[in-house]
Amino acid sequence: MIHLSEKNKSTAYERMVAGFINGLDPSVSTDVARYEKFQKKYFHDLAGFANDCIIWDNDKKLASYQLQSMELLLEKGRLSVRGPHGLGKTAISAIVVLWFALTHDGLDWKVPTLASAWRQLSKFLWPEIHKWSHKLKWDVIGRRPFDERRELLTLNLKLSTGEAFAIASNDESLIEGAHADHILYLFDESKSIPDATWDAAEGAMSTGQCYWLAVSTPGDPLGRFYDIHSRKKGYEDWEVFKVTLEMAVKAGRVSKQWAKDRERQWGRESAVFINRVIGDFASSDEDSVIPLSWVERANERWLALKDQEEKGKSVWGEMTGIGVDVGRGGDPSVIGEQYGRAIKEFRRSDKKDVMHIAGIIKGILSVNHKAKASIDVIGIGAGVYDRVKEFKDIWNIANRVFAFNAAERTELKDRSGELGFVNLRSAAWWNVREMLQNDELDLPPHDELTGELVTPKWRVTSGGKIQIESKDDIKKRIDRSTNYADTVIQIYAPEVKAPMAGAWGRKK
Numbered sequence: 001m002i003h004l005s006e007k008n009k010s011t012a013y014e015r016m017v018a019g020f021i022n023g024l025d026p027s028v029s030t031d032v033a034r035y036e037k038f039q040k041k042y043f044h045d046l047a048g049f050a051n052d053c054i055i056w057d058n059d060k061k062l063a064s065y066q067l068q069s070m071e072l073l074l075e076k077g078r079l080s081v082r083g084p085h086g087l088g089k090t091a092i093s094a095i096v097v098l099w100f101a102l103t104h105d106g107l108d109w110k111v112p113t114l115a116s117a118w119r120q121l122s123k124f125l126w127p128e129i130h131k132w133s134h135k136l137k138w139d140v141i142g143r144r145p146f147d148e149r150r151e152l153l154t155l156n157l158k159l160s161t162g163e164a165f166a167i168a169s170n171d172e173s174l175i176e177g178a179h180a181d182h183i184l185y186l187f188d189e190s191k192s193i194p195d196a197t198w199d200a201a202e203g204a205m206s207t208g209q210c211y212w213l214a215v216s217t218p219g220d221p222l223g224r225f226y227d228i229h230s231r232k233k234g235y236e237d238w239e240v241f242k243v244t245l246e247m248a249v250k251a252g253r254v255s256k257q258w259a260k261d262r263e264r265q266w267g268r269e270s271a272v273f274i275n276r277v278i279g280d281f282a283s284s285d286e287d288s289v290i291p292l293s294w295v296e297r298a299n300e301r302w303l304a305l306k307d308q309e310e311k312g313k314s315v316w317g318e319m320t321g322i323g324v325d326v327g328r329g330g331d332p333s334v335i336g337e338q339y340g341r342a343i344k345e346f347r348r349s350d351k352k353d354v355m356h357i358a359g360i361i362k363g364i365l366s367v368n369h370k371a372k373a374s375i376d377v378i379g380i381g382a383g384v385y386d387r388v389k390e391f392k393d394i395w396n397i398a399n400r401v402f403a404f405n406a407a408e409r410t411e412l413k414d415r416s417g418e419l420g421f422v423n424l425r426s427a428a429w430w431n432v433r434e435m436l437q438n439d440e441l442d443l444p445p446h447d448e449l450t451g452e453l454v455t456p457k458w459r460v461t462s463g464g465k466i467q468i469e470s471k472d473d474i475k476k477r478i479d480r481s482t483n484y485a486d487t488v489i490q491i492y493a494p495e496v497k498a499p500m501a502g503a504w505g506r507k508k
Contacts (some may be wrong), residue, residue, distance in 0.1 A: 034142030039103050046070040049099045055135045063251035065243050066092050073213055076239035078205075080190075080214040080228045083243030084279040086254045089215040093188055094128040096213055097164050100184045101157055102141060109162030110180040112201075114169040116192035116216075117300050119307060121166040125188050126155050129164075169193045172200035179204065187214040191225045198224040218281040220271075220293050226281055245278055266451040267478050287457045289429055289468060294436040295453050298443040302342060305442060316344055319368035323404075323487035326357060326381035333357050335364070336487030338371075342442035343488055346449070354380060358387040365397045374490040377403040404428075404490045406471070412494055419466050426468040428493035429456060435492060443488070452485035 042049040047067045066088055073079040073096065081089065097111055115121045133152055138145050146152035156165035162182075167174050169187075175197055183204050187193055204210060216225055228238045248254035259277050266273040271292045274282035284291040305315045321338040327350070335347040349357060361373055361384070375385045391397045406425035413420055415434055421427040432453075435441040443449065455478055456469045475481050 031142050031144075036142075038140065038142045039105070042099065043103045044074060046074050046096065046099050049103070050095050053137050053140050054095070054132065055137055062091070062095075063088060063247075063253060065241075065247050065251065069241050069243075070096065072239050072241055073211055077210070078212045078238045079241060080225065080238050081241045081243065082216055082218050082225075082229055082279055084245050084248055084254055084259075085217050085276045086258075087243045087248040087279075088251075088253050089217075090124050090128045090188070091132070093125055093186055093213065093215060094132045096184070097129055097157070097186060098132055098136065100182075100211070101159055101162065101164055102143075104162060104182050105159045106161055108181040109183070110178050111157075111162075111164035111184045111186060112167045112175065112178045113164060113186045113188065114167055114175075114190075114193060114197065115188040116169060116190065117303075118166075118168060119300065119303050120189045122155060123307070125186075126166060129157065169197050172196045175200035176203060181209060183210040185210070185212040187212075187216075187225075189216050190214040191216040191219040191223060193224070195224045218275050218279060219296070220283040220291070221281040222283075229281070243279060262447075264479070265447065267455070270451070270454065272451055272454055284454055285457065287459065288454060289456045289458050290433050290436060290453045292450070292454045294433075295443065295450050297439060298436055298441055299445040299450075301439070302442040302444050305342060316340075316342065319344075319364075319371045321372045321374065321491050322361070322364055323490035324357070324361060324373060324375040324381070324384070325483045325486040325490065326376055326379065326384050327352065327483065328379045331481045331483055334483040334487050335360065336484065336491055337364075338491045341440060343444060343491070345444060346446065346484060346487065352380070354383040354387055357384045361388050361401070362391055362393075362397060365400055366393065366395050369395055371400065373401045374404045374493065375401060376486065376490060377405050378407065404493060414466065419460065419464060422461060422465045422467040424493065425471075425489070426458075426466050428489040429458075429468040430466055431494055432489050432492055441492070446484065449484040449488070452482040453488075455482065455485075 038053075042053070047070045050062055050067065050070060069079060069081050069092055081092070083089070093113075097113065100109070100111055113121060113125060115125065130152065133146055136145070146157065151158055156163055158164075162180065164184075167178075172194070178201075185201050185204070187198075201212070205212065214225060214228070218226070218229070220226070221230070228235045229240050229242075231240065245254065245259060249256050249259065262273060262277050266277075271282040271284045271288075274280050275292065283293075308315045316339040318339070319337055320340055323336045323338070325334045327333040333349045333351070335349075337344050337346070347360065349360065351357070361375070365371055365373060373388070375381055375388070377385045385401065385403050388401045389398050404424070406423060406428075408424040410421055410424045410427050412424075412427045414430055421430065432441065443453075455474055458466055458468050461467055471481060471486070
């Protein structure tokens with residue numbers, strides 16, 4: 001807990017009054033007195049600040065676990081919070097930043113905010129800080145609202161004697177330069193923040209007048225965030241707080257139906273369900289083809305491209321291919337759209353009509369003249385493939401369509417050249433695995449796609465060949481097919497009749 005000497009209080013007050021030139025009309029003396037009263041009252045009362053100084057719509061306030069986490073932060077100084085997706089972690093972070101800035105205005109203070117990806121800061125944390133700043137009770141605080149031209153900017157909040165700001169988590173030298181008498185470190189979505197960054201922040205904690213808040217949904221059981229939550233030796237000074245799914249559902253932050261839907265979609269034992277819904281650390285099984293962490297990295301790269309597109313930059317180029325998984329039984333037909341190393345989006349159709357699916361493919365290829373199509377030809381997909389091959393047109397569509405026969409034999413080897421594959425489907429899945437492992441593929445954050453990619457298991461046969469779990473066996477196990485993932489593996493499958501974008505090139 002932070003304590004100020006009378007001398008420090010006086011000095012802080014004098015600096016704070018001087019700073020009013022930027023924030024208030026100096027002729028209104030009662031504002032200065034009210035601001036000082038506010039700071040003294042809430043300097044050690046973060047939960048009280050959240051309750052008393054924010055306008056709550058329809059009396060909807062923070063959940064009890066959100067208030068509890070704020071109390072723990074002030075009591076312990078270091079707090080690490082984990083829990084399911086949707087519990088309100090970003091709201092906690094935003095309110096903590098605003099409280100620290102306003103109650104420490106007049107002192108020498110800084111708030112470096114970091115995240116595992118820059119997008120988390122620019123798209124989520126700092127917009128959330130802006131949102132909550134508009135809900136503050138400025139009459140209770142005793143100063144005018146933040147000036148959004150001089151004080152509250154896009155990614156920083158600068159008051160008279162200190163600043164909160166966004167900072168890249170992959171450059172620990174920037175962290176080491178964050179010196180002030182009073183510091184709040186905020187690590188948002190911190191499961192993937194490098195250990196070197198955590199170490200760099202430790203230097204600023206030596207003053208004893210600092211707070212450190214780390215929040216995240218869990219991921220693989222590794223890294224500093226995991227070490228803290230697993231209570232490893234050396235991290236005893238951290239307070240750990242887990243928000244359970246039951247707590248989040250009871251508070252109305254997470255839908256019980258959403259949790260049930262994700263359990264059916266991903267499976268209760270899957271890493272993605274345990275990480276995102278239960279809020280615990282879990283890694284993909286050793287026999288899983290693709291770990292969740294690789295898919296999440298691909299999602300971050302895709303989101304970075306999307307951000308560039310929103311800024312008016314051309315990032316996708318021309319469509320280079322489509323993968324067509326033709327639905328069987330109750331499954332939908334799914335078409336994935338490829339733009340080089342990225343899957344931009346998916347199209348879905350629940351119709352089981354061969355002519356309908358063939359017409360969609362023709363429409364896409366007639367507009368995108370360089371795109372090729374890989375069509376699953378097992379089952380009714382053969383009819384779709386045959387119909388598209390019959391098209392006679394100026395766009396040469398028939399020659400840009402290729403059959404993907406999952407059961408077909410192949411002489412392909414993995415990148416090491418040591419292992420072969422029992423069929424083309426196994427080779428295609430392994431190709432996507434290796435592309436993701438080497439950060440060569442960008443994928444949209446799509447719940448069904450994510451769940452499907454991390455579901456299949458694999459084994460090596462006695463003949464030294466990799467065998468991926470069959471589509472039918474997967475459906476028996478999780479009660480759904482891998483329709484979206486199949487379009488991706490088809491698009492990038494090496495040597496599907498004619499090569500498309502496989503990572504291996506020629507057969508070994």
